[in-house]
Amino acid sequence: MSDLLERLRGRGWRLTSQRRVVAEVLDGEHVHLTADEVHARAADRLPEISRATVYNTLGELVALGEVLEVATDGRARRYDPNAHRAHxxxxxxxxxxxxxxxxxxxxxxxxxxxxxxxxxxxxxxxxxxxxxxxxxx
Amino acid sequence: MSDLLERLRGRGWRLTSQRRVVAEVLDGEHVHLTADEVHARAADRLPEISRATVYNTLGELVALGEVLEVATDGRARRYDPNAHRAHxxxxxxxxxxxxxxxxxxxxxxxxxxxxxxxxxxxxxxxxxxxxxxxxxx
DNA sequence: TCCTAACTTGGACTTTGTCCAAGTCAACAC
DNA sequence: GTGTTGACTTGGACAAAGTCCAAGTTAGGA
Incomplete structure (x- = not known):
């Protein structure tokens, strides 16, 4: 996932601690967290991170094609970092x-x-x- | 769709005007309405129908397998009455x-x-x- | 016609997500 | 290093979608 951060910096992203933490939380395979779950885990490491920032960051990662948004039920959207392998x-x-x-x-x-x-x-x-x-x- | 109402009565449903109107609104093919759209159309015919009743009725129709719930985006669920033909x-x-x-x-x-x-x-x-x-x- | 369990209602509440003005800070230039 | 600045973050208000509940109404059987 650290390459992800480098890749994003290459695309002109400003590398803030908030974005770093969100990217770390999403690291791994078989991860399908809701935005609030991402926020909760991010807040463990960076207690003052706001919900708005988590939503913004997730939206940007989706727009950049680094994370997939999945709607498996009619409830909260889930975020899947495994975007580069078709599944x-x-x-x-x-x-x-x-x-x-x-x-x-x-x-x-x-x-x-x-x-x-x-x-x-x-x-x-x-x-x-x-x-x-x-x-x- | 009138057979639907009969079928439901056979399953012990009480046939109220609210349920009748919801079933009528959902009649047809290529129908993919959100709960609020169903409520709006139902209210054209039965102005005092409440949102709670529409949600209840849709939930029952889904549980009975008469209507499909589809989550095509992360927004509102849509209801598809075409449940008996695979698509x-x-x-x-x-x-x-x-x-x-x-x-x-x-x-x-x-x-x-x-x-x-x-x-x-x-x-x-x-x-x-x-x-x-x-x-x- | 009456009775009653089932249904409906409106409103309060929750969850999920968006928006914005004000404050903060990463990265670049020097 | 230091300063500058536009991009980023924050908290709170707001909106949309859905759930829950106590009180009132009614379909359908007796």
Whole structure:
């Protein structure tokens, strides 16, 4: 993730302690935190960080393509730092747990031209749903 | 949609004017309204209907499997009455327009057992994203 | 026609997210 | 180092989306 910070600096980002902390919190794989969770963890290291800054920073990371925004339920958006490796999400209908998964084939290929209605289609997001081992009956 | 009301009565639903109006508003294909839009249209016919009742009724219809809840963005949930015919959604990144689409093949089949992590996977929701003809450059 | 559990209502409240004026500070120039 | 400045941060107010509840109403069976 430290390369991320360097990359962002290369793009003209000002490297503040707040942005550093947000980037650190998002470090890793299989991370799918809500903005408030990011704020809570960031505040552990930098207690005076404000919600507005966390929202701003997450929005910038998404705009730069460094972080993915995922809407797996109708609740809070989640932020996925694993933006550079194509993947989809498997969500537990019981407890809400999320896993990154890698289906085979390109989901985009399954949509025939006749079903595109003149859209310039650029992406396909797949959410698989089911019960995780802990929630199975 | 009148069969819907009959079906629901068969399941022990009390058939109130509020529920009837919500079901009527949701009638049709290619309908993807937010709860507040449903409330606004319902209030045209039944001005005193409350938001709480609309939320309750939508929640019940979803629980009964008669209506699908779709989260195409991180904003308001949308309600799709076309629950009995398998389909996916194509969303315009510019204006938010939504179309029902029918990709070929079963998206569930693309997820190998090794990528299911012990989940009992039951559904796959695909959101295709792109620019609609009106929003294309 | 009456009764009652089920339904509806309005409003208070929570969660999630946005906006803004005022204050702060990273990075550059010197 | 020091100064400067525009970008960044802050807290609080606000907005949008959704939940909850006590009190009032009513569909449908007896």
């Amino acid at each position: 989809q999400h498997l969500v537990c209908s019981g407890c809400g747990a999320i896993r990154d998964v890698h289906p085979h084939g390109d989901p985009l290929a399954a949509l025939p031209a006749a079903e595109r209605f003149g859209f310039a289609v650029t992406a396909a997001e797949v959410t698989y749903r089911g019960l995780c081992p802990d929630c199975r009956p | 996916q959604h194509l969303v315009c990144s510019g204006c938010g327009a939504i179309r029902d689409v029918h990709p070929h093949g079963d998206p569930l089949a693309a997820l190998p057992a090794a990528e299911r992590f012990g989940f009992a996977v039951t559904a796959a929701e695909v959101t295709y994203r792109g620019l609609c003809p009106d929003c294309r450059p």
